[in-house]
Amino acid sequence: GQNIDQPTEMTATEGAIVQINCTYQTSGFNGLFWYQQHAGEAPTFLSYNVLDGLEEKGRFSSFLSRSKGYSYLLLKELQMKDSASYLCAVRDRSTNAGKSTFGDGTTLTVKP
């Protein structure tokens, strides 16, 4: 099975940089995903890491260390619209179904 931990809440200032950490323990790893979920809405896919290292996508970057069971999502030049919950998810390697286990999410509040 999978066990995923991420902080419950974080607060940051508009224009700043914030790092949201995620640690996981897994019996079979086949990729780590980050999703953004605004209140009352469905999650949307942000990024995906399967190999160690940093993946950059505009203002968002995600890092993975498989040996440490650790990932982070880095958000730069924070905007008010970045206030949302950020979900870390690990994909299972035990089947070909691609099913993922989700953490409970980190609620980010961006203040002016």
Next chain:
Amino acid sequence: DGGITQSPKYLFRKEGQNVTLSCEQNLNHDAMYWYRQDPGQGLRLIYYSQIVNDFQKGDIAEGYSVSREKKESFPLTVTSAQKNPTAFYLCASSPPQGLGGYTFGSGTRLTVV
């Protein structure tokens, strides 16, 4: 545009009643999933399907049933055996492994009255 359509957006269920949540996708994805989200929590897997006419139980399948008669459709039935069904239900599909994350529908918010 390709995507996933869930209906209805809001659903009210009486005690002892079965209800069915619809999920349709036109992304040509083989794999589809149903997750449940309770307030302040992450997503928990109910059922998933890799291919037509095949599906597997997730972590919290008790009180739910699904079918996968067509590639595009993966409806979820919440039965009267599910004792605490009030939640936000999300349907998702995914491309072949290595090609990206889930695409989610807009969700169905189910409330027991």
